[in-house]
Amino acid sequence: MRTLAGVEDEEKWLAEGIAGIQHNAFFMHRALDANNLREVLKYSALMLSELRTSKLSPQKYYDLYMRAFDQLRQLEIFFKDESRHGLPVVDLYELVQHAGNILPRMYLLCTVGSVYIKSKQAPSKDVLKDLVEMCRGVQHPIRGLFLRSYLAQVSRDKLPEIGSDYEGDANTVIDAVEFVLQNFTEMNKLWVRIQHQGPGTVREKQEKERNELRDLVGKNLHVLGQIEGVDLEMYKETVLPRVLEQVVNCKDKLAQYYLMECIIQVFPDEYHLQTLEALLAACTQLMPTVDTKIVLTQLMDRLSNYAASSPDVLHEFLQVEAFAKLSNAIGKVIDTQLEMPIVGAMTLFVSLLTFTLRVHPDRLDYVDQVLGACVVKLSSVPKLEDARAMKQVVALLSAPLEKYSDIVTALTLSNYPRVMDHLDDGTNKVMAMLIIQSIMKNDSCISTADKVEVLFELIKGLIKDLDGTNVEELDEEDFQEEQNSVARLIHMLDNEEPEEMLKIIYVVRKHLMTGGPQRLPFTVPPLVFSAVRLVRQLEAQGGDIAGEDVPATLRKIFQILNQTIEALSSVPCPELALRLYLQCAEAASDCDLEPVAYEFFTQAFILYEEEIADSKAQVTAIHLIVGTLQRINVFGVENRDTLTHKATGYSARLLKKPDQCRAVYACSHLFWVDDPEGIKDGERVLLCLRRALRIANAAQQMVNATRGSSGPVTLFVEILNKYLYFFEKGNPHITPSDIQSLIELINTEMLSDNGNTTIHSDPFFSSTLRYIRFQKQKGGLMGEKYDLIKL
């Protein structure tokens, strides 16, 4: 009836109802003032008759109910005072039952009943039992619910719980529990029944209305949770089985969900723990449409928090085998609820895992078991496409990472990579990044090849293109970020044991080589450096390790390095490859492996010749080559000559004159290594420097020709500095007169350049001159030397 009516009509009916209540309440109050019991009963019954309406929605009915409720409080005060109405309460209890209509009768009975209990003229349990039984007469769901909620409310402070006035003798806490349980059961039945009212077309609205009423039912559970004296034993034996029985039997999804939630929230954690079996059994018996996962999740969350709250309780968890039970239950739920979306199952697994990690941090096998179950579930569905499910899986995989700061732990979980396999590529990458970040954050070192293997298996989404990945979709910045992470990760792979380290390098290389041209520039350098570090380590240990094997091992490493860098040069990324070759060459040199070093140099030169065309890159490359070559002392005369010759040759052939000049004077260092055993070929140094001067001159003239002014004298000053350097180092071919003439040359150049400016305007030059003067004044050996230079 009410469902067909509009909201306006409902407002009207509510207004009418309120008016009716007020009207009768007015006469009731008059009778109250006159202490006229008969009239009081008459008008209160009339007033309560307004609650018999079927026209209002629960919300509006609640409004009406509250107004009547306020009036009933007044009535209760009147009933309490025997001097006002002159009847013993027991007679009053009978008298109100004469009312012809059940609803007013029951409201009055409950009101008098509460006075009756208070008077203690009858055992409270008897009165309560009678009330809860008599309320059965109201079978209309909404009216019944409100009536019973009224009963619950007026009886709340009169339950014979432990410590209350009404406890004792025949009235025990069991009676209180019994009463609340019964009222709860009946209320739940009524609540569930609402859905059978009215036509099916308004189902949705009904569900909403029912939801609004749920707290009336839940209130009973709150009361149960608050009753003093409900100990674990009673909870286990009476309260929970009864409540669960009702929950399971009502076969209503809304009720089951809400009530399970209530149970979990209302009762203490330790009770849950001790009754886990029953609770979980109930969970598996819920309707398939109930969102069991949220229920279970909440339960596990509570238990995990409980476990986290104090270490003392952990043994309880072990005692009741909480994990096994939960795990079983979840398995069952997932098996039976076929319609449950995959995201639901995943959420459950996440909760279980969180629980496991909190409660049994030491039981890796449990964690693995959870992941295993997850794999089984994931395998049963096609490809995971639900974004939310994916998120849950990521959460699932992240949990162990967070818990075990040592990533190594996660690597021992055999099911971990299998779970990852089910992620899509994007998520897989995110997960891989998380793993790497975790390693970085905890600064944990992966020290065995096996673990490295596993780790790379895990992050393979970053290491190589997976099938079907659309490369163009990749965001450049993200990609760089990812690859940088991988690069950083490689540095975390370390083992003191060279042999194991070598294995690690093999493994890493194997994986990295699959990365393709985009990744190699990021990943090869760290690998190379890692290998070089191993080389240096071996070299430092010298013969300590395994005697003859060492050179062989070293050679092997260099072979790998060579191949690795070669891969890079084919990418192509010649500049990088060149640098790495040079690094390796230097390392090889330190190991006294001349042919190896030579080979690396050769490679570097080949690269220079064939691949590096850009003039700027060439300049940089030349300087690198020269710098490296200068430091390497392993080469025999012949090899060295070849290489230096090559280097100087390339230097002179650079495109720009200033570059040429600078490269050439840099080459001078190749012939003068400033250490006792270093080569000291003064003549060739001079040759180089002179050549540089010539080029500088040519450069100056060229500038003159094109611009009309000769430009700065920087090149000359630079060369002057080189002269001074070698002069100081004692190169016999550098004479003071050479320096002197060079200074003069610079001065002339400067004059001719800007006739109107003062001399020494070039700061570099002036500070060079200042240096010479300083050395002169300082005296000593160097001072004497410098005295020969006349300024």
Next chain:
Amino acid sequence: MNYLLGAFKPACNVSITFSDGKNRKQVPMKKENGQTALVPLFHSQDTISGKVCIDPYQGKKVEHNGVKVELLGQIEMYFDRGNFYDFTSLVRELDVPGEIYERKTYPFEFPTVEMPYETYNGVNVRLRYALKVTVTRGYSGSILEYQELVVRNYAPLPDINSSIKLEVGIEGCLHIEFEYNKSKYHLKDVILGKIYFLLVRIKMKNMDLEIRRRESTGAGANTHVETETLAKFELMDGTPVRGESIPVRLFLAPYDLTPTHRNINNKYSVKYFLNLVLVDEEDRRYFKQQEITLYRLKEDASA
């Protein structure tokens, strides 16, 4: 007839008083004119004694052919109004014919009178007890005075008082089983019971328990049956589900009931029924009627 002469002012005032009138319990009784008056209450085997006082009006004398007092038990059928059937009639002669000049008092006594039936005021029938004083006069008509009595008889607790249990239903639609704790109730009793719903396929609005009184008068072809609903007591609001049981608790005290009367002097019977009525949402009524026996239990001194 007599009452035609009653229009004249009578020569004397006749009054009847009971010897235990001050202590005797009085109960309200509805008179024919609709007003209620308090009337002394008697039980069977009571001794009815008292005084008849004849007080002639100032300066008048009453000549009479004798004074008598009668105790009458009468049944009056309303379709035959004014025609009383006396089932009890006891007479005491108080005076021989003579003249009364001044107030004169006659004591009388009917010891341990058998009054088998209760006073009853029904729809079609009335059973009453009265004391009738007659001052017989010759030509000027007799002077009559009535004093009504109410008679109530207590019944002992019944030996057998089994519960009423019945299963009723409509095929495939509604199936209920009800149970009342007794079949015989005293007038201040309380009916306890339960109604079990075994099958519910209709939507119900409510369920009431009614107390109905069936009064049948006359006999054979002239039998008149009159049924009244004396109580309508709502037991249930809304539709129960299968397996639900609804409690019944009905206090009889507030209702105006009499004991069950069976074949009183072959004139009438009064029977009581409990009628369980279910009303569905289309206002169709489903009901089942069960007879109960009501009896009057001797009340405690305190009651």
